[in-house]
Amino acid sequence: MEQEPVNVSEFQKLAKQILPKMYYDFITGGADDEYTLRENIEAFRRITFRPRVLVDVSRINLSTTILGHKISVPIMLAPTARHKIAHPEGEVATARAAAACNTIMVLSFTSNCTLEEVASSCDAVRFFQLYVLKRRDVSAHLVQRAESNGYKAIVLTADRPRLGQREADIKNRLLLPKVKIYEGLISTKSHSDIGWLKSVTNLPILIKGVITAEDAIKAVEVGVDGIIVSNHGARQLDYVPATIFALEEVVKSVGNKVPVLFDGGIRRGTDVFKAIALGAQAVLVGRPVLYGLAVKGEHGIRRVIEMLRDELELTMALSGCCSTKEITRSHIQTQHERL
Template sequence: MWFQMFLCRDRNMTIDLALRAKRSGFRALVLTVDYPTASLKYHDIKSQYNYVYPIVNYNPYNVSELNNFVAKDCIWKDIQWLKETTGLPIVIKGILTAEDARLAVDNGADAILVSNHGGRQLDGSPATLEALPEIVKEVGREIDVYMDGGVRTGADVFKALAIGAKVVFVGRPVCWGLVCNGSDGVKQVLDILHNELDNYMTIAGTPTVGDITRNHVRYVNDYRNHLKSIL
């Protein structure tokens, strides 16, 4: 089990939460770094939707809204501080460039989760599948690189694994399954993804996940360069 968290304005609150997670059996911290504040969502403003996050883990601190406690003054050295203070591995979630991946690793990150927050934070941010190659190239030999965002089919999982993701995380489909049929719905969603991936691997001639390589995907530029060489 991994505990996803933010750096809080009150650093004592950050450590308290992290150590509570550790005592509860969590074995790593997933530190989200792409949420210094909520993004403007005009359709929600128009509909007067109220973003309130009644997060049980934060109830002892009388916190109900993320913007009231998420730190806006984070620095890279906070990674090493959190790691040393808690004794837990730190996975950095929200990295989209090779430069930031390098900074995260140089400052103590044990793994990186390539994520764009579901595309809900910054308009124009790259799709995670587009950002993945440069990050894998930069730090993939040193630490594990994971990916989430936009994963809807087993084919999506295959592509991410081929580009170099060690693990592919799934968000919204799991939520849909949970809403439709509780834990059974979640299991059904995961079963669908597993069956699709198995089918895709069979057709692609990859008996095991270890057989999936970068040679199994090709980008648009690859085709363009191939066409130029023919012409």
């Protein structure tokens, strides 16, 4: 019998064997030279630990609360497009895995399953991701559908006014099954759109794709309820920094006004710990979820989240932290600080 993968990287290797090359490249690829893609992962290796010993770590609590929703692990499922290219059950399998792990799934605007199908398939806490659209009537309609189907927040992805250049997709002549009619409607708008969005929904609004203090401050001024530090998995503008190195700037500029979440390059529980130490309340994972989905559907995603959870728990025990609140900036050190 084939051995079960023991970490995310092994899941990725299996996914590569299973998926058609065109789809595997679409999932793993980044923009242009893929500098930021490599950095998103490599930057974590330049952060080391300052563990505390002789702490009673017999009980470790991994839970946290995001916008009032208690989740058992500080690891959420990032919005990623078109899950049916990884598995025929698509986003329904993903949502079930989120429910089983007692965490939050963010459903992508470009999902294969409808938001109603996902809503009726499980009782996971779900957020709905939206792009800024040229047509406000379409946005309002989608937000109302999300609200009436029990989605608990809107995640407005702000870093995709146009699609980044992903050269593997060009070479592969990537053809994706059409999702919806909305693709042509994505536009560049201003922060005032957030004010407008707030006027059409009671749901909290998170902005995703912020990597500077300037944008974080503006977002808080116009009333967002949370910020997701993200560079879209390095698929948009190449040569932006690894998100883990943008996180602290955003956290400092926001203070405690709204929660700051993080994504980009999380492949280990140690990465989750580092993001929390730099001020993230929780992280989101994108590609690892798709690897799990490709390899074993709902079960595969559960395994991916469980592995990250177990690694995080061990990291906390070995660092002397009994809860996510006890993880502080002083538990890590950047390369620069070591010099």
